[in-house]
Amino acid sequence: MLGAMLMAAPLVWTLLLSLKANSELMRDSGTAFSAPYTLENYRAVLQGSSAFRWLLNSLIVSTGTMIGVLILCSLAGYGFARLEFPFRRTLFVFVLLGLAIPEQAVILPRHQLFAALHLHNSYPGLILPGLAGPFGVFFMTQYFRAIPRELDEAAMLDGASRLRIFWKVLLPLTLPAQATLGVFTFLAAWNDYWWPLISATRSERFTLTVGLASAQMNYAQTSGLGFLMAQAVFASLPILIVYLLFQKQIVRAIAGTSGR
Amino acid sequence: MASLELSNVRKAYGATPVLDDVSLTMAAREFVAFLGPSGSGKSTLLRIIAGLETADAGEVRLDGRRIDTLAPGDRGVAMVFQHYALYPHMSVRENMAFGLRNAGVPRQEIAARIDEAARVLEIETQLDKKPGQLSGGQRQRVAIGRAIVKQPRLFLLDEPLSNLDAALRTRTRVELAQLRQRVDAAVIMVTHDQAEAMTLADRIVVMHDRAIQQIGAPMEIYGRPANAFVARFVGSPAMTLAPVSLLADESAFAAVRLGEGARIETRVPRDGLAVGAPLELGVRPENVQVVETSGGVPEAKVELVERLGDRTFVYARLADGLSITAEDAGGSRVRIGDTIGLRIDGAAVHLFTPDGRARHAAAAAA
Numbered sequence: 339m340l341g342a343m344l345m346a347a348p349l350v351w352t353l354l355l356s357l358k359a360n361s362e363l364m365r366d367s368g369t370a371f372s373a374p375y376t377l378e379n380y381r382a383v384l385q386g387s388s389a390f391r392w393l394l395n396s397l398i399v400s401t402g403t404m405i406g407v408l409i410l411c412s413l414a415g416y417g418f419a420r421l422e423f424p425f426r427r428t429l430f431v432f433v434l435l436g437l438a439i440p441e442q443a444v445i446l447p448r449h450q451l452f453a454a455l456h457l458h459n460s461y462p463g464l465i466l467p468g469l470a471g472p473f474g475v476f477f478m479t480q481y482f483r484a485i486p487r488e489l490d491e492a493a494m495l496d497g498a499s500r501l502r503i504f505w506k507v508l509l510p511l512t513l514p515a516q517a518t519l520g521v522f523t524f525l526a527a528w529n530d531y532w533w534p535l536i537s538a539t540r541s542e543r544f545t546l547t548v549g550l551a552s553a554q555m556n557y558a559q560t561s562g563l564g565f566l567m568a569q570a571v572f573a574s575l576p577i578l579i580v581y582l583l584f585q586k587q588i589v590r591a592i593a594g595t596s597g598r
Numbered sequence: 599m600a601s602l603e604l605s606n607v608r609k610a611y612g613a614t615p616v617l618d619d620v621s622l623t624m625a626a627r628e629f630v631a632f633l634g635p636s637g638s639g640k641s642t643l644l645r646i647i648a649g650l651e652t653a654d655a656g657e658v659r660l661d662g663r664r665i666d667t668l669a670p671g672d673r674g675v676a677m678v679f680q681h682y683a684l685y686p687h688m689s690v691r692e693n694m695a696f697g698l699r700n701a702g703v704p705r706q707e708i709a710a711r712i713d714e715a716a717r718v719l720e721i722e723t724q725l726d727k728k729p730g731q732l733s734g735g736q737r738q739r740v741a742i743g744r745a746i747v748k749q750p751r752l753f754l755l756d757e758p759l760s761n762l763d764a765a766l767r768t769r770t771r772v773e774l775a776q777l778r779q780r781v782d783a784a785v786i787m788v789t790h791d792q793a794e795a796m797t798l799a800d801r802i803v804v805m806h807d808r809a810i811q812q813i814g815a816p817m818e819i820y821g822r823p824a825n826a827f828v829a830r831f832v833g834s835p836a837m838t839l840a841p842v843s844l845l846a847d848e849s850a851f852a853a854v855r856l857g858e859g860a861r862i863e864t865r866v867p868r869d870g871l872a873v874g875a876p877l878e879l880g881v882r883p884e885n886v887q888v889v890e891t892s893g894g895v896p897e898a899k900v901e902l903v904e905r906l907g908d909r910t911f912v913y914a915r916l917a918d919g920l921s922i923t924a925e926d927a928g929g930s931r932v933r934i935g936d937t938i939g940l941r942i943d944g945a946a947v948h949l950f951t952p953d954g955r956a957r958h959a960a961a962a963a964a
């Protein structure tokens with residue numbers, strides 16, 4: 339309970355500040371606890387800043403990353419779990435090794451590579467690095483492996499082609515895993531700061547995280563605290579919606595049960 | 599016309615041979631049970647027929663058509679898996695329809711077949727449920743239904759009853775027997791429950807040690823086992839096997855002596871058996887009677903008494919240390935530790951030569 343209050347305090351504080359007129363806050367931020375409240379800051383956010391643009395960018399990048407990861411990891415997971423091909427084990431270990439490589443180690447070469455390919459300040463440039471997810475591959479492989487092979491065999495006897503077995507029998511059974519992986523991928527992409535900071539140098543390609551950070555530096559004096567807080571609340575709305583929609587999956591995933 | 603024909607099927611996993619030169623011909627609409635201990639290759643053979651494994655050598659034909667080169671779905675076989683393998687995310691109806699859709703069966707025909715199967719299997723009210731909402735017995739029916747609607751030429755059942763509790767198993771066994779009358783197809787059932795094999799099958803294929811040990815009607819397998827393995831494996835409690843020596847005699851039938859000294863006059867023709875050669879005598883519990891101890895009958899000490907109500911099995915040990923199983927009446931007074939006399943029915947014993955091959959009583963030949 340106390341923990342929950344500690345967690346909630348900054349959020350409440352942010353919300354309160356965002357509802358106060360900047361002029362009042364300049365005198366004393368303690369006034370946040372008393373009326374009058376105003377929606378002035380939100381109006382300013384919606385009209386004046388690039389927050390909408392950044393929000394859209396974040397949505398595009400996060401959704402793109404999520405869809406890409408789900409497709410790639412499902413295919414790779416199925417492949418590793420069900421297909422026989424040379425060096426399968428070796429390749430799988432190789433993928434897992436990717437888990438041990440921190441982003442810091444590759445970010446510089448990646449930056450140079452993307453610069454050479456003219457991918458900076460583009461959506462592909464922001465999405466592509468997020469698609470290389472060893473964890474997702476591992477996760478989906480384990481999930482496919484847990485599905486009894488008898489199901490594949492029953493479907494084979496039912497005359498289904500390999501593609502049809504994947505699409506009609508196995509993939510639907512991985513839906514809980516898809517939801518979990520999808521939510522986490524989306525959130526990770528949404529919250530990512532470092533790569534977009536490097537890759538997106540023009541304001542119209544900023545994601546929300548990068549945009550807000552830049553706003554804090556530029557506007558802190560001019561527009562004031564309330565405006566910033568309103569921006570922050572606005573920025574966290576989509577993520578709040580995702581959490582509310584996928585509460586069950588998130589709780590399950592964190593609790594480590596598949597819920598099947 | 600022959601239904602299924604296996605000729606010289608071989609299979610090895612790596613360097614481990616699992617099936618050696620297996621051949622089998624099934625009659626049309628025949629029900630055959632594969633019976634054998636764990637690891638004897640029953641499932642492997644079934645899977646080769648289904649196309650889930652490929653044989654290293656040999657041919658599989660169904661109704662005269664070679665099928666081992668075809669994909670599993672094109673072979674005209676349907677399989678009921680041990681754990682049913684129902685598609686968990688599909689309703690019962692969709693489970694049954696899946697194979698038919700893949701085969702391009704018209705929609706109305708699919709619906710008709712499913713309704714018919716559901717009626718026969720009494721699962722009409724379950725059609726829109728998911729497998730997860732069904733009991734084990736109901737799932738089993740759905741699995742059978744999924745096979746039936748395909749109207750295959752051959753049903754393959756891998757231990758279909760092994761996941762059911764005892765009562766349900768007996769009931770389902772009866773239902774399988776009835777069902778079997780309705781379908782115009784041959785059936786192979788894998789089991790290691792001999793009661794199941796005996797009640798359901800027209801013929802039993804006893805498998806062991808990578809090979810078919812014997813193929814025969816249930817009573818033939820029971821009454822005239824081809825070798826010592828089949829003799830011991832089929833029948834419960836198991837047949838007693840005892841080393842004996844052949845006595846010199848003028849008679850046309852072999853007389854043998856047990857280790858503890860008793861002489862037994864068998865009805866097994868003597869020809870070809872060498873005097874003094876080591877032989878094994880096989881006798882089923884029902885042919886060993888518990889009698890009063892008196893001169894002339896072997897005596898044994900009772901080690902275990904199994905009372906089944908209608909009869910009693912007595913596990914005893916002869917003076918020379920040999921374990922022997924006898925049968926007594928339901929109201930038997932025999933208790934552990936008693937010394938009892940045993941009368942072995944010489945007309946019903948089998949002899950096994952050192953290579954394990956069986957010689958049977960001449961009278962039983964009919």
Ligand SMILES: Nc1ncnc2c1ncn2[C@@H]1O[C@H](COP(=O)(O)OP(=O)(O)OP(=O)(O)O)[C@@H](O)[C@H]1O
Binds near residue numbers: 611638641
């Ligand atoms: N995929 C496999 N790889 C290697 N060996 C296998 C494989 N499948 C089966 N075997 C081996 O082949 C032999 C026969 O197996 P099989 O499953 O056919 O036996 P079974 O008669 O069905 O036994 P059970 O009654 O236990 O089901 C066993 O020794 C088993 O270890």
Ligand SMILES: [Mg+2]
Binds near residue numbers: 640641642
């Ligand atoms: Mg088996």
